[in-house]
Amino acid sequence: MTPVTYLRADSSAAAIALGAADGHRLLGGGTNLIDLMRKGVEQPAVLVDVSGLAAPITEAADGSLVIGAAARNSDVAAHPLVRARYPMLARAILAGASAQIRNMATVGGNLMQRTRCVYFADAAGSRCNKRVPGSGCDALGGFTRYHAILGASPACIATHPSDMAVALVALDARLHLAGADGVRSVALANFHQLPGDSPEVETMLAPGEMILAVELPPVQPMRSTYRKVRDRASYAFALVSVAAGIVVEDGRIADVRIAVGGVAAKPWRAARAEASLRDGPASVEAFVQAAQAELAQADPLPGNAFKVQLAERTLVAVLTDLAGGDA
Amino acid sequence: MSRVQNVIVGTARSALSWVPAQWLPGGTPDPLIGRHGEIGRQASRIDGEIKVRGEARFAAEVAMDGLCYATLVHSTIARGRIARLDSTAAETAPGVLLVVTHRNMPKVASPSLVSMSDPTAVGNSDLPILQDDRVHYNGQVVAAVVAATQEQADHAATLIAIDYEAAQAETRFGQAKSGARIIPSLLIERNHLSFGKAERELARAPHRVDNLYRTQWQNHNAIELHALTAAWVGDRLTVHDTTQMIAGEAAALAKAFGIPRDQVQVLSPFVGGGFGGKGMWDHQIVAVAAARMVGRPLRLQLSRESVYRIVGGRSATEQRVAIGADADGCFTALLHDGWSVMPPYGACPEAYTLGTRSAYRAKSFEILQRHIDIAVVPNTFMRAPGEAIGTFALESAVDELAHNLAMDPVELRLRNMPDKHPITGAPFSQHAQDQAWRDGAARFGWEQRAAKPGTRREGEWRIGMGCGGGSFPYVRMPGAAVRLTVRRDGTATLACSGQEMGMGTATVVVQQVADRLGLPLSAVTVEIGDSALPAAPMAGGSSQTVSIAAAVLAAAEKLPAELLRLAGNSSPLSGLRAGEVRMEGEGLASASEPARRETFRAILSRANLEEVSVTASGTPPLEMLKFAMHSTAAMFCELRVSDVTGEIRVDRLLGSFDCGTILNPRTAASQFRGGMIMGLGLALTEETLLDERSGRIMNPTLADYHVPVHMDVPQIDVIWTDIPDPRSPLGARGIGEIGITGIAGAVANAVFNATGKRVRDLPITLDKLL
């Protein structure tokens, strides 16, 4: 690991000021960044620790919930309001990593964690366009089990590994970003970027900006869940995951929200599936049709073609389950 | 592993078949068999308390003044040479004391490859270690950095710039098959066996199966990383290592560094898991050389990535198993052949056909292994090398045949149980696998299995049951020596260089010494883990306990004569000869007149001696050659497969074992369970991602290489027959590796029973079931 200077920010203003400089990086729980520094993938000169910043979870006047970026993943999952109103979020968080890691990991760090592509992680021995723009992508033609089936490009086929982000996208979360020019609010769905020609650009965070908080708008009561499919029962990243919520009134779908994880460089809001379902019947045929509508855009690789079918089946099973006896 | 060896072993075997059994070791069964004492009791581990307290010192925790730290640099190409190596930046980095490369590494000969005939041959690779600019596999050590702190060494290692001139390398299993070679023997067994006309029998059998099975590369993942702390004082070398071959390593280091054997001390009192991976690899040679070069004690603890790069694991295999059976299900042909990797610089033949030779009776056999050479870190012994994956193929095939015959798979196995070695005809020393099958089936509730696949379900989950037979040969290593000391205060100590890797070896040694000497457990201590002690063999082949036990037996047979000599004329024992006394009640007693007795304390006090010691070695393990000796098992599995996702959840496992005397139910159960869990990893989750384009391992981390986690591990039930083996010391056979055998077959067969899908390709990941 390259020697690094460690600073601790005592306010977000200080963090923004310190974090803006070249070679400076914010540090949350360190569960991803420190690992990558040990592997030589990340080499910041200065770490600005933001994990100690106040991170209240508060209810705003309009009923939305605001979660500070330094809140620990486990605290968010255990929070009574999260559990009561956004159970799919609590489930998604608890489906990720291990208890120890969730105790350390922050919300900001979770959203900003890097891909788990094994070629990205192999700084010594593999080529990677995300790590070294323009150098090539050794994942193409290599191990692609955990790689994208949606929205990838010839430059990069990596996925975003977060479980939490999948639920947040389904819940229409917004991010409060703060920089030298003040605070702005963006939809999480737009925050992560597809790779295109520049896979090194992963989010819309501008240099010197930080995530201040996550805002969850109020939702009407709905049946919702998070289902994660992985290679062992726990402590593995998603091959495919589905966050979904549904409101069925008189056999018709009054509201539906679906996001899929493990399939793209961003938590994938399944807008086509939602559109095909909205106001339609809550039937298995409709669910199959919706899943297929979404996955028609899939462009899998030899090593991950099964994920198209896996995603379809998981989507259908989750929606069928949520629609209950009606379907 | 030569033709000569085949001839020698073959000759010894046929000669021994004429020798009456009573003349051989185990000819008269060990007197401790069947006696109720400490053996067989659930003693707690003697090192449990210090481990729980964190007081057990492992190799990377030994404190030393002036200690410095090393990090390895690995090649990133599979084959070629180093065209340019620039270490200037590393050498001038903070804290750096030394950069070792092929340019300044002293001349050191690599240890000789592991061999059954030479206990000092313990090398896993005989490639030169930093001796030249050649690269032979991706991940090979190309440099090492020594610095004042680990962090400084780690950082400086990243500053070494290397340009390679890559050469053509074969890194693809499939491509390399055409160049496969056939070696004459697998360890001490002949490789090619042809008995009857198996292909012809197969062709005319009314029922047959004939399929290919594949298993993937696996890596060692002992929780304790490979590590050593090495210190030179003049020409004396002390190495604290984590190793399963203490005596062999001391001898090998002495040879490599050109110093007398008694000037090397290897200490390894605790090993945090070995499983075959904690042998000699390049890092010990590099660390010991570097410590000498810097003139300071040095620690090299491999990173997890380094373990993956330079410590080999289990080779991938492609195996064909074919079985022909008559209308009653009796096997008329059993064929097992295939391919695995063994580079010319490696030593492990991955003997996946060994178990097949003694598992079932058959009219004809055809068995052959082919070895292919690809540019990879040499594969090595990994818990039941061979059997773990060989039983997957064989036991899957038996299940497939049972299905074709519409016969219960347990019944089919019972029908083909051998009553002697099916090929050599040697008598079994003891064999009750049939009982293991019946006991296991009854306890597991096997009768609840639906004969028709895919018929049981709960919600989206399909439920299935499967079984598989397991086996592992009895091995006793020649040359085990021990020193047994009895003291005036009534205590005794057994000393040998054995290795405690968490199996409970030390605990079981204490139990048997207590029984042999007639002492309470609390009076017995054990000293192991030090090459200065009488040399025990390596911990491998599930052989350590019986190898040491034979030496303990020999020492206990020597001790009475010594004590009687000391007892003298005024002792109640006076006039008795060694053969006329027994050790019991903390002393000696006449066998015919038990009232004539005297305690060790009394004898030594009168002789005015603090202690008496005897050193002894076990008899040569000829019983192995005369008898067919195997631990066997019957494994049962119940699991669920999601109809939606193909995910598998194992709900129940049961292992039913026939392994001779169970010396300590607690440590034995934990060996069995541990093996079975490793078997689940083999069956379901573990796979080294070896990128065939580059020969590079892409998942060298515990996050990306999936060992089973707690949630993958179900309730595991273990039972055993506990029938002593009359031919082995204590009536015991090996138990350390058998637990992993048979499991992958049981799991695959349960998956078939649940879904009707036959997966012949490990690990059984969900995509194979969609």
Ligand SMILES: Cc1cc2nc3c(=O)[nH]c(=O)nc-3n(C[C@H](O)[C@H](O)[C@H](O)COP(=O)(O)OP(=O)(O)OC[C@H]3O[C@@H](n4cnc5c(N)ncnc54)[C@H](O)[C@@H]3O)c2cc1C
């Ligand atoms: C073995 C293992 C298994 C895992 N399994 C899963 C899993 O199954 N599912 C899952 O979802 N995750 C999993 N994770 C990932 C884990 O969730 C992330 O490592 C964690 O959420 C990162 O949070 P952190 O606070 O530790 O981030 P850090 O490592 O501290 O930082 C990560 C990144 O976020 C940036 N950052 C931190 N805070 C801010 C901020 N406020 N504003 C802007 N940028 C910021 C940092 O600069 C850095 O680039 C796993 C991790 C490990 C090590």
Ligand code: SF4
């Ligand atoms: S998929 Fe993306 S992250 Fe992985 S190697 Fe290719 S460019 Fe790098």
